[in-house]
Amino acid sequence: MIPEAALAETARILGPRGFLHSAHDLSLYEYDGSVDKHRPELVCFPRSTQDVVELVKLAARHGLPIVGRGAGTGLSGGAIPLAGGMMISFSRMNRILEIDLPNERAVVEPGVVNLDITLAVAAEGYFYAPDPSSQRACTIGGNVAENAGGPHTLAYGVTTNHVLGLEAVLLDGSVIEIGGKAPEVPGYDLTGLLTGSEGTMALVTKIIVRLMRRPEAVKTLLAIYDTADDAAETVAEITARAIIPVAVEMMDGMLLRLIEDSVHAGYPRDAGAVLLIELEGLTEAVEEQVEQIQQVCGLCRARELRVAKTPEERELLWKGRKNAFGAVGRATPHLYTQDGVVPRAEVPSTLRFIEKVAAEYRVQISNIFHAGDGNLHPIIMFDMREPGAMDRVRAAGEKILEHCIEVGGSITGEHGVGMEKKELMDKLFSPDSLDLIRRFKQLFDPECRLNPGKVLPTGRGCLEIRQRPDDLRY
C-alpha cells in the first residue's frame, strides 16, 4: 500500500490528474506485451525531467520501488512492476525537442513514439533507422531501455548504434547528461552502458539520436519456397556472397496461412516458407544486388520471386510481415514470442529443432525470423485456460533458448532479458560475469529499487527480492 502521505506528495508534484491509484486504473498497467503481469500501486505521469526528479526523491523517502514504462509493448516483461510500487509512465514526456538536420541529430523525450521521429524528418529525406515491429506504438525510451532492434537493423544496427547521448535521472535524484551530439566524449561510454540496461540503472529523460539520409532506391522482393530449408539456405547463400540487404525476413508456412486468413497480403497458402528481402542504396547498387539475389533464389529452388514495382506493391509485401503478430493473435487465445539468436549458419538446423520441440511439447509454433542476422521469433500458440498449457509453453520456450545457447547464440536479440529469460542467464554467462552485472546494478541502485527482479537470475540479483513472481493471474 502506498502511504496516504506519499499520494498527497504525488498530487503536489503532478497535480490531481497527474497520477492514478485506483485498483481499476492500476489494472491497466499491470501487463506489457509479455505473458506475465503484476500490478503497480501508483502510476505517475511526469511532464518534465524535474517532475521525474521529484518523483524519484519521493520514492526514496517512502522506500518505493520504481519502474519506468513507455508504451508497454515490450515482450520480456521489462515494464512489469514485480515489486509493485511506483510506475513512472513517460507518455506525457513525448515532445521532439529538436531536429538538427545539418548535424544529423534529433533530441527527443522518452515518450516519443519511434515512428514519429521518422515522420518528422521524412519530408526532408531523413529517417531514424531502428524499426521494431511495434514502431507505430513503442516509445524511444522503451527502445533505449531494451536496446530495441527491428527488421532493418541488419544493415543499420540496433538502438545503441543510433543513440549518441542521454539525460537520465539517477536514484539519488541527480540528473546526468552523458554523451552528446558530437561523436566522442572524454571518459567512459556511459550512454552505451545504460542503453539496453532494461530500466534497471537509471530513468532516461532525454535522448539524442542519429538521423540518417534516406537512401535513393528501395527494392523489395518476396521469394516463395516449398520448404523452409530452401529458404534458410538462401539466407546462408546471400550472406556467403557478400550481399548485404537491409532486411531479410523469413516466415514459415503456418504463419503465411494465418496471415492470409487475416490481412490478405497475397501470400501463397501452400508454400513452405517465404523470404521478404529488402535492398536499399544508390539505384545502381540496388539494381546489381537484385540481380544477384534473383540468381541465389533460383539456385536455392525458390518457386516464385516477386519484385515490388511500385510503393503500393512494396507496402503489400510488407503488410503481411507487419501484421504477423496480429494475425496469429486472431487464431489463438494466447501467444508467446521467443527472441533467440543463432549464428546465421545455424538457422536451418534451428528451424528443424523448433519443429521437434513443437511436437514433443504438443504446442503449435509458427516462425517469423529476422533471418539475415539469425534472430528468431518462434511464436508459440496456446490456450492458457487449458490445464498445463502454460507449463508446456514455458518448457518449450526454454528448450528452444537452450538450443540457441548450445549452438553459440543468445537468448535475446532485441527484446531484452526482462523477467522471462533471467533464469537462463547463468547458462549464457559465467558466475563472474553475472557478478559484475550485479555490482554495476548496485553501483547505480544500491537499494535495488529500480525495476527489481529483472535481468539477473533469482539469487544473483538483489537479495531482498528472492521470491519468484508466480502469480500469473489470467
Next chain:
Amino acid sequence: MICPDTPPLLAQSLADLRSARTTIRLGGQFTKDRIGGRLVGEGTPVSTRNLSRILRYRPNDLTISVESGVRWSDLQQELGRNGQMIPLDPPWSGGCTVGGVVAANQSGPRRRLFGTARDCVIGMTFATLEGKLVQAGGMVVKNVAGLDFGKLMIGSWGTLAALAIVNFKVFPIARGTRTFLFESASLAAAIECRDGVLKSVLQPLSVDLLNPEASAALGWNGFALAVQAAGAPPVLDRYQAALAGFRVIDCAVWDRIREFTPDFLARHPDGVVVSKSSTLTGVADAVRELPGPVVSRAGSGVSYGHATHDVAPNMEKPGGFEIMERIKRMMDPDALLNPGRLHGLL
C-alpha cells in the same frame, strides 16, 4: 615485461600485481604511447602480445573471435583471404594489436560509413584486477543479453580491465573503391562542398577534410576534401558523375591519410596530436582552431591537429563524471591500471 599467453594467465597476472600494489602499464604493442595521455610513473609493463590466436572464424557467418594480442594487420590479412574485412581502419595499423585498437577506440577515414569499434564489436572477454574473466555480448550480431560492458571497455584505454578476447562482425570487402578530391583556397567553400555530399543520396565511405598544411604534405593545394566511394563500377561511375568539381585520384592516398598522425609523431619527437570532437557544423571551427596540419573526419566530426611541442589538452569533465569515477574505483580501487592514460581524467 609480463606477456601472458592465455586469458586465464592474463587475469592471474593482474591479480598478482594488484596484490603487490604494483602500478601496471597495460598494452599490446604500445604503439599509441604518444596519444591519449602519458603514463604517470614507471609501471610494470603487461602486454597482451602473446595472446595471439584467432579463436574462431566462420566466414559464412561473418563473425570472428580473436585474442586481443593478434596484430591488426594479421587479422585483416586472414579476413582478406575470404574477401572479408573489419571496416575499421585505425592508425598504426601495421604494428598495433586488436586489443589496442578497441581499448583506444581507434578508427579511421571509413568511419563515416562504418562507424567505430562500437558498431562492429559484438562481444568480448576481459580480465579484471580481481583475476576474473568477464564476458559481454557473444558471437551473434544481435544480442541484448546482459549489460553492454563492451561499450564501457571500448575507449577506456586500459584503465578498467585488460581485454583478452574480442569478437567482431565482419563485412565483405567492396568490389572496388574510387577516390575524389576537391581543392579550394577557402575553408568555407570546402565545407559547402562537404555539405553537398552529406546532404546528397551518396553514401561515401570516407569524407575527410585537410587544412592547407596537411594537404601540402600530400602534394595538394589549399583546403582539400577527399571523398572515397565503394562499390561495383556502375556505382563508382555514378559517384564520379555526381561529384562534379572533384578530380579522381589514387586510392593509395588513404594509407597516408590514415597514418598521418603516426608519421607526424615519428618526424617530431616532441610533437603531440590534439583531437577535437564536434558536431558536423562545428568542423569548420575545429579545422580553423586546431594547431599545425589538421586532418578532419569531416563526415563524422572528429578532427586531429598536430603540434610540434606539447599542448595541454583541454579536458573538461564530461557529464556523468562522478559515475565514471565510481566505476573506476570499483574496477581499480588503487588506481593501478594505466594511470595518466585517458589524459589522466580517471
